[in-house]
Amino acid sequence: DAMVIQNPRYQVTQFGKPVTLSCSQTLNHNVMYWYQQKSSQAPKLLFHYYDKDFNNEADTPDNFQSRRPNTSFCFLDIRSPGLGDTAMYLCAAEPAGTSYEQYFGPGTRLTVT
């Protein structure tokens, strides 16, 4: 059973056209993450939420925004995608406490043309 769900799995958008990626989790975990992963490179953390507390990485472009309206859902908004934003975007959820394991969704492959 899917625990972290990402929609859509594949998204094509035009240069400069805003796009929203969505993530939902059935785990009821406090922490949610968004990562960007380019061509089999290591995932790069964009930001994360601890409950409603938002934590932005220092090198995350301003073009990337996020919303978490409730525990289950988290969105990644790219306001004006550039060609360099073509990547896999991974969402992950983690329970608060000492498990330290993250549960990843299958990812959304975004192509900017």
Place this chain on the structure above:
Amino acid sequence: AQSVAQPEDQVNVAEGNPLTVKCTYSVSGNPYLFWYVQYPNRGLQFLLKYITGDNLVKGSYGFEAEFNKSQTSFHLKKPSALVSDSALYFCAVRDVASGTYKYIFGTGTRLKVLA
């Protein structure tokens, strides 16, 4: 600064042979170490972790890893490789020292198991 190194971009092994995927780390304080696997067009899947306790950690799909403090290594192993083990493997350390608990991932090692 916390860091993780995976010295091999790719490892090839014949099916049925033992496999090792190497990882070394550099951390301040006690290491929180992880292995994740990624199949094509999928997210990362947790394999195993070392936080404390026995140096030999057993994980999913028959994988295990040995924590070696003196060599600062956490190599992933499996006694008998399967073709279905072919995937991208990431070693990671949690950045506990900074208080952020973020994952620091290695660059990944592509494992190819040949039939």
